Amino acid sequence: MATAKRSYYIPKEIREDAKREISYRYGSVSKWAETLDLNYNYLTQVLNGLAPCSGNYAISLAKEGLIPADKAKVSK
Secondary structure, eight states, X not given: OXXXXXXXXXXXXXXXXXXXXXXXXXXXXXXXXXXXXXXXXXXHHHHTTSSOEEHHHHHHHXXXXXXXXXXXXXXX
16 A cells, blocks of 8 residues: 655744744755755745645755654654
8 A cells, every 4th residue: 555645734833934944044045945955946835835845845844943853754
């Protein structure tokens, strides 16, 4: 049986905090996306609540402590 992908939409409060924290730490969301080789357009959709957060995006946000680690398979 195939396992379902784990994805979810990030709540608005967490999204706003994540955008602010990424900008503070890295200067901008685009610099952070470039550093981690993430698609900037999809990342902005995730951070604006238009796309679900899953895969590398969820892992990267969880490693930064921006979303709960149980939302992504992360070992700290």
